[in-house]
Amino acid sequence: MLQTSTISDVRTRITAIRPAGADVSILSMPCPEIAAAARPGNFVNIKVSAGDQPLLRRPFCIHNVQGDTIDVMVKNVGRGTSLLCEASCGESLLVLGPLGNSFGTGTGEFDTALCVSGGIGTAPMLFLEKTLASEGIPFHHLAGGRSKSDLLTTGLSNVSTSTDDGSEGFHGNVVQLLEKHLAERTNAGRVKVFACGPNPMLKALARFCKDRAIGCELSLESVMGCGVGICYGCMVELSNADGEKESILLCREGPVIDGERFTA
Ligand SMILES: Cc1cc2nc3c(=O)[nH]c(=O)nc-3n(C[C@H](O)[C@H](O)[C@H](O)COP(=O)(O)OP(=O)(O)OC[C@H]3O[C@@H](n4cnc5c(N)ncnc54)[C@H](O)[C@@H]3O)c2cc1C
Incomplete structure (x- = not known):
């Protein structure tokens, strides 16, 4: 970040x-x-x-x-x-x-980026993917929604979709789609996940990535006031490196966090 x-x-x-x-x-x-x-x-x-x-x-x-x-x-x-x-x-x-902070793209720590979004969580992905492309980093986008009408993929490339009701793409949630994608693409090298979406989806994704030792950055949401760390309206509880609970101001220390901190 x-x-x-x-x-x-x-x-x-x-x-x-x-x-x-x-x-x-x-x-x-x-x-x-x-x-x-x-x-x-x-x-x-x-x-x-x-x-x-x-x-x-x-x-x-x-x-x-x-x-x-x-x-x-x-x-x-x-x-x-x-x-x-x-x-x-x-x-x-x-x-x-x-x-706020930004996704850590140009770190050299991964070979392929997997951009995972749920619903309006697609919002930051076009800018992210244009940046990855300009840095020469291959990426694939996995976009999930409850139904076909929730999928927002305009302008994106290399997209696979999932819907909870099976109305378009893979029938299931986007974490299951990620599991399928990883099983099918064994030549992607070191992968890193960049994600944005509803908190329950991000929580499941963070656990999935932790279990497989896959690097993962999540863009979280909370109710927010000033956006610059003055009003303390966007406090969220995460885990620190020792597994203890820790509160952060999402506007200043986020919105992008290390997925490991969202697994508890
Ligand atoms: C860092 C960050 C980035 C965001 N990026 C986008 C984006 O790119 N596109 C987008 O459409 N939305 C985004 N959101 C969410 C967006 O800010 C809220 O949906 C918006 O502030 C709601 O305002 P409102 O006046 O329409 O809703 P209100 O009338 O204030 O509330 C309507 C409903 O929305 C809920 N709500 C209010 N604020 C938020 C919030 N921050 N997150 C989730 N639910 C909320 C309320 O609890 C209520 O249920 C982002 C939020 C954050 C914190």
Whole structure:
């Protein structure tokens, strides 16, 4: 995991909004300073309306960086996300970022990256996979969802899918798909898993990887306020190297964590 260096608060406008799936939209916003400093896994904290409400910003992974522009992929789950998903091009937003740490890609510790996502957990994967490609690291993406309509694979390459109900791809969960993938690809060399998704999926994945001594980085979610370590709203409990419980601020020490810390 790598720490972020420069953080900017950028007043910008939405330049494009496109649907990406059921209740999911991708928003593009020119943010030159953030785009220049961003690494895959970083997030931004967005003031979603010009008015007082909602008061707190909302956190979103950086989905893509193209020149000076960043994209975020937003699932409509409540007040703030519905304002973003129903916004129009030209609307003004305040965007703070890049925040948090990032996935550790260029470490030379693995030969193949396996990117594993569940539902909206696909959000950070396009930027991650573009970075892996630019570093010459082979990758495969395993995307899971409850049903076909939950799969978000637009723009991704080398993708295999799983659905809990069997409506598309492998019939089962994405950890079972990973098990099948590993059994079939015995020539991948040293693999490392990079994952984002719902906590129960990440927990099962972390245990799966630990049992097989596979390196694993997870991008976690929690309710979050300031995004910069002041409000203490995003405290999560993990294990430390001695197996003891330890609380961290996800906005500063995350959102990417070593999977070993999420197995207890
Ligand atoms: C580091 C980080 C990165 C994230 N990246 C993305 C992303 O790329 N795309 C995306 O769509 N979402 C992402 N999320 C989740 C997103 O921030 C929340 O869905 C959003 O803040 C909810 O705001 P709301 O006003 O619409 O919901 P509210 O009206 O405040 O709440 C609606 C429901 O969503 C739940 N909720 C609120 N905040 C969160 C949260 N942080 N995580 C999970 N559930 C929450 C509430 O408990 C409630 O059940 C991320 C969260 C974090 C912490």
